[in-house]
Amino acid sequence: MKFPHFIYLLTLIPMLYSCSKESTQETEKTIDTPVVTDSLPAAAYFPPISRTNEWETVSFNALGWNENKVPSLLQFLEENNTDAFIILKNGRIVLEEYFGDFKMDDNHAWNSAGKNLTAMLTGIAQQEGFLKITDTTSTYLGDGWSSLTMEQEQKISIKNQLTMTTGLDYTVENNFCTDPECLQYLNEPNSKWYYHNAPYTLLDDVIANAVNSDFNTYFSEKIKEPIGMQGTFIKIGYxxxxxxxxxxxxxxxxxxxxxxxxxxxxxxxxxxYFNDMINSSQELNQAYGYLYWLNGKDSFRLPNTEAEYTGSLIPNAPDDLYAALGKNDQKLYMVPSMDLVIVRMGGASDEELLGPSSFDNEIWGLLNEIIIQPTP
Structure with a gap:
C-alpha cells in the first residue's frame, strides 16, 4: 500500500534541509573540540547547550575498541545512502561521519523516530498535571474526532495512542489520514496491535489542547531548549x-x-512513566513500549503486517537496546548497559520500511566487530 503524503514528504526533504536551517538560524559555530585520549572518564558527559560545536570526544584507543574495523563500517554506511552517523560513549563522541554533500549543521527528517519525542513530551505533560494517559482521547479532542459512536470513542485512551492499540481501522486507504472519515472502528481497544500512524499523530493535538499551548512551543520549552537541541516539527500533509x-x-x-x-x-x-515507556507496554507486541522499539524480547511485530515473529527484534544488538526508528532508516539506538548512543540519518538502505528493517541487524553485525566490551 502506498501513502501519498509520505511520498510527498520524501520529495520535500532536500528542500527542507536548507529551508529549516535558514528559518531557525540555529546552526552551530565551528570551534576546536577537545579530545580525551588516555582514558574514559566515568562521569557522563553533557555537551554545552550553547550553539557551538563544543563536544568532548574519546579515542578508540582509550576505549580499547577495534579501530581497524571502522573502514568496513564506513563503506557499508556510504553504500547504503547514509547522510550522518554518530557513536557516543558516556555522551562523548567516538565516531562522527557525514557523507556526500550532507554537513554537520544540515537538518534531516526524523520521520517516525520523532515518535519518541512525543512519547517523552506526553510523560512531561502528565507529570505537570495537564493530562493522565488513562484519560480518554475525547477528553482533549472533543466528541466526534472519529467516525466511531460516542460510546466507542470513549473507550480509546491516550495510552492506546501511545501503544498502537486503539482498535481503529488500519486497513483504510490512507492510515496516515487523521480526518474523522478515515478513523473508523475495526476492533475493541487493547485487542489488536497495529502500527497505525493516524492515532499517534493525533497525540500532538491531545498534548496541545491539554497544555493550552502550541505543540512546537511546548516541546521547545520542555525538551528542546533545556538540552540544547535545535530543529522543529514541520506539518507535511497529515x-x-x-x-x-x-x-x-x-x-x-x-x-x-x-x-x-x-x-x-x-x-x-x-x-x-519512563520505565513503562522503554519496556513492553502491552502483551500484543512485546517489542513496543510507549512509541519506543525494544530489543531482546521473545517476539515482535512490525509495521504494515499483522504477523508475529519469534525472537529478538535485532538479534545482533544488545538485549537492553531501545530505539527510535523511522522510515528510510532513521535510527537512534540507546544501550544503557554500554552507555551507548548511536545515530544514523539518511535515505533508505534498501527497504523503504516505516521503522525496523534488515539494516538494523546488518549494522549491528559491523558494530560488534568494533565495540569491544571490557572483561568483567
Whole structure:
C-alpha cells in the first residue's frame, strides 16, 4: 500500500534541509573540540547547550575498541545512502561521519523516530498535571474526532495512542489520514496491535489542547531548549515531522540514557512513566513500549503486517537496546548497559520500511566487530 503524503514528504526533504536551517538560524559555530585520549572518564558527559560545536570526544584507543574495523563500517554506511552517523560513549563522541554533500549543521527528517519525542513530551505533560494517559482521547479532542459512536470513542485512551492499540481501522486507504472519515472502528481497544500512524499523530493535538499551548512551543520549552537541541516539527500533509541535525538527535539519546535528567536538570521526573515507556507496554507486541522499539524480547511485530515473529527484534544488538526508528532508516539506538548512543540519518538502505528493517541487524553485525566490551 502506498501513502501519498509520505511520498510527498520524501520529495520535500532536500528542500527542507536548507529551508529549516535558514528559518531557525540555529546552526552551530565551528570551534576546536577537545579530545580525551588516555582514558574514559566515568562521569557522563553533557555537551554545552550553547550553539557551538563544543563536544568532548574519546579515542578508540582509550576505549580499547577495534579501530581497524571502522573502514568496513564506513563503506557499508556510504553504500547504503547514509547522510550522518554518530557513536557516543558516556555522551562523548567516538565516531562522527557525514557523507556526500550532507554537513554537520544540515537538518534531516526524523520521520517516525520523532515518535519518541512525543512519547517523552506526553510523560512531561502528565507529570505537570495537564493530562493522565488513562484519560480518554475525547477528553482533549472533543466528541466526534472519529467516525466511531460516542460510546466507542470513549473507550480509546491516550495510552492506546501511545501503544498502537486503539482498535481503529488500519486497513483504510490512507492510515496516515487523521480526518474523522478515515478513523473508523475495526476492533475493541487493547485487542489488536497495529502500527497505525493516524492515532499517534493525533497525540500532538491531545498534548496541545491539554497544555493550552502550541505543540512546537511546548516541546521547545520542555525538551528542546533545556538540552540544547535545535530543529522543529514541520506539518507535511497529515504528518508532523521533526527535522534537526544528527547532533540534536544525539542529545535526545543522552537524555534517554540519563533517564530524563540533563546535567542535573530534571526534564522528566516520573520514573514510573519512563520505565513503562522503554519496556513492553502491552502483551500484543512485546517489542513496543510507549512509541519506543525494544530489543531482546521473545517476539515482535512490525509495521504494515499483522504477523508475529519469534525472537529478538535485532538479534545482533544488545538485549537492553531501545530505539527510535523511522522510515528510510532513521535510527537512534540507546544501550544503557554500554552507555551507548548511536545515530544514523539518511535515505533508505534498501527497504523503504516505516521503522525496523534488515539494516538494523546488518549494522549491528559491523558494530560488534568494533565495540569491544571490557572483561568483567
Amino acid at each position: 504528518n508532523n515531522v521533526y527535522f534537526s541535525t544528527a547532533r540534536s538527535m544525539s542529545r535526545f539519546g543522552i537524555l534517554n540514557l540519563q533517564e530524563g535528567v540533563w546535567d542535573g536538570e530534571v526534564i522528566l521526573n516520573d520514573a514510573v
